[in-house]
Amino acid sequence: MSEPVDDRDRLRHLLTLEGLGSARIQALLDRAAALRAQFRAGASALPLLQGRTVVNLFFEPSTRTRTSFELAARRLGALVVNFDIASSSTSKGETLEDTLATLEAMDADAFVVRHKENGTPARLATHARRAAILNAGDGNHAHPTQGLLDLLTIRDRKRHVEGLKVTICGDIKHSRVARSDIHGLGALGAADIRLCGPAALLPAPDQFPHCGLYDDFDAAIAGADVVIMLRLQKERMESLPDLDETTYFARYGLSSARLARAQRDALVMHPGPMNRGVEIASDVADGAQSAILDQVANGVFVRMAALAELLRD
Ligand code: NCD
Numbered sequence: 001m002s003e004p005v006d007d008r009d010r011l012r013h014l015l016t017l018e019g020l021g022s023a024r025i026q027a028l029l030d031r032a033a034a035l036r037a038q039f040r041a042g043a044s045a046l047p048l049l050q051g052r053t054v055v056n057l058f059f060e061p062s063t064r065t066r067t068s069f070e071l072a073a074r075r076l077g078a079l080v081v082n083f084d085i086a087s088s089s090t091s092k093g094e095t096l097e098d099t100l101a102t103l104e105a106m107d108a109d110a111f112v113v114r115h116k117e118n119g120t121p122a123r124l125a126t127h128a129r130r131a132a133i134l135n136a137g138d139g140n141h142a143h144p145t146q147g148l149l150d151l152l153t154i155r156d157r158k159r160h161v162e163g164l165k166v167t168i169c170g171d172i173k174h175s176r177v178a179r180s181d182i183h184g185l186g187a188l189g190a191a192d193i194r195l196c197g198p199a200a201l202l203p204a205p206d207q208f209p210h211c212g213l214y215d216d217f218d219a220a221i222a223g224a225d226v227v228i229m230l231r232l233q234k235e236r237m238e239s240l241p242d243l244d245e246t247t248y249f250a251r252y253g254l255s256s257a258r259l260a261r262a263q264r265d266a267l268v269m270h271p272g273p274m275n276r277g278v279e280i281a282s283d284v285a286d287g288a289q290s291a292i293l294d295q296v297a298n299g300v301f302v303r304m305a306a307l308a309e310l311l312r313d
Contacts, residue, residue, distance in 0.1 A: 004125075013125045013133045014306050016142040017183040025187055029152050031305035032298065039075070039301070048308050049078035052109040056082045057099075058136065059115045064272055064296060065136050065146070069112045072303035078311075081108070096120070097127045104131050109311055112136050116236075132310035134303075140174045140236060145306055146271055147180030149299040151188060153291050154226055156298075157267050162189035167220050167262070169196040169252055170230030170279050173203055174237065177271045178230060182208055196220035197252060198241050201232075217252050224262040228269045229254050229280050245278050254280045259289065267291050 004020075006012045011024065038046065054073040058066050066082070073080045083103070085091070090099055100111065110132045113121040118139035125133040137143040154161055166185055172178045172195045185193055195202060196214040205213060214220035221227060232241070232248070243251070259266065268280075268290045276282045285292060 010312070011309055013121075013128075013135075014144050014310060015122050015125060015133065015135045017144045017147045017180050017187065018142070020144075020183075020187065022187045022189070025148070025151065025184060028148055028302070028305050028309060029155060031309065032148070032152055032301040033156075035304045035308075036298070036301040045075055045077055047077040049073065049076035049311055052078045052311050053107060054078045054080050054110045054112065054307065055103055055108045056080065056136075057085075057111050057113045058083075059085055059113075059120075060137070062114055062136070064299065065114065065143075066112075068296070068299040069134075069136060069145075069303050069307075071300050073110075073307055075300070076304055076308060078109075078307070096124060100124050100127055100131075101129075104129055110134060110307060114138070134306060134310065137176050140176050140233075141179065142183075143176040143180045143271075145299065145303050146177050147184040148306070149295055149302040150177075150181050150228065150269060150271070151184045152298045152302055153269065153295050154267065155188075156294070157291060158225060160188075161185060163191045164225040165192040165194070165223055165263075166190050166226040166228065167194045167196060167224040168228045168230065169217055169220060169254070171201045171232045171237075172197050172230065173201045174233040175230050178228075181228060182211060186210065194220045194224070197230075198243065198248075200241055217258065218261060221258060221261050224266055226267045226269065227254060227259065227262055228271075229274075230271070231273060231275055231279060249278055249281075252279065253277075254284050256281065256284055256287070259284055265289070269295055271295065 004013050070080050112134045114136040115138050118141035120138050121133050121135035168178050193211040195211050196217050199215050202213050270292050
């Protein structure tokens with residue numbers, strides 16, 4: 001069953017933020033904030049997922065997202081299996097669908113899937129008999145929990161997303177984070193979403209008709225409430241942009257001088273992994289306006305909320 005919702009209109013899989021709608025997104029953020037409050041008040045584990053099994057299926061390298069999902073599941077009392085792709089039967093030619101069916105037969109309740117090809121989590125969702133599929137990043141398509149944690153971080157610091165000016169700068173073309181942020185920010189009513197990068201790394205103009213496209217970062221950052229920086233995702237590029245790192249930083253890097261063009265209290269964000277001195281200066285990454293480690297912390301609570309929602313009884 002591939003529908004993201006069940007016959008009672010409850011979320012069944014989390015594949016993308018596109019079309020999810022503001023009520024559902026806000027409910028997930030509220031749940032994440034409530035879980036965070038419980039943990040910060042001293043809860044060390046909540047047994048919401050006691051007896052459930054979550055399988056991490058990561059076909060691409062990952063540090064924070066995999067660890068974050070693992071911590072989220074464990075904090076809710078679930079058993080976590082980190083599927084070892086390199087030594088698995090997929091490397092012996094088994095299809096992913098058969099791997100899924102095999103693990104489902106062992107009573108896995110949820111699969112957290114990261115894959116370099118767009119649409120792999122959605123494809124697995126059409127084959128899942130009972131289990132929930134959570135997309136942990138597919139190609140340049142979607143990274144819904146990253147979008148949610150970015151929204152929670154913005155909502156915490158700015159109280160709401162509605163009406164904000166948000167600049168996203170870097171390799172937009174290859175970024176699933178940018179796509180999920182654009183969908184989430186749009187759903188929650190951001191007033192102005194500006195996408196900035198070298199022309200070759202911008203999406204086609206008709207892809208996000210409601211976003212502004214800029215190749216001049218000084219213009220794109222002027223007056224912004226939130227600035228989200230992205231890495232050059234070289235592993236997804238057919239050819240590397242014709243810019244060395246110093247020139248790239250001069251044109252598209254976030255320095256403190258450039259940040260001064262944004263609102264005085266503008267929030268600085270980055271999904272990681274970060275390349276200091278390439279897309280962001282170290283003093284900005286570690287500065288008072290940076291919410292980068294808040295994003296990481298919020299990631300665990302957002303994933304707890306998503307797992308709890310999809311694996312409810
Ligand atoms: C991102 C990803 O993998 O899409 N990282 C993350 O999940 N926090 C961004 C990236 O790889 O640049």
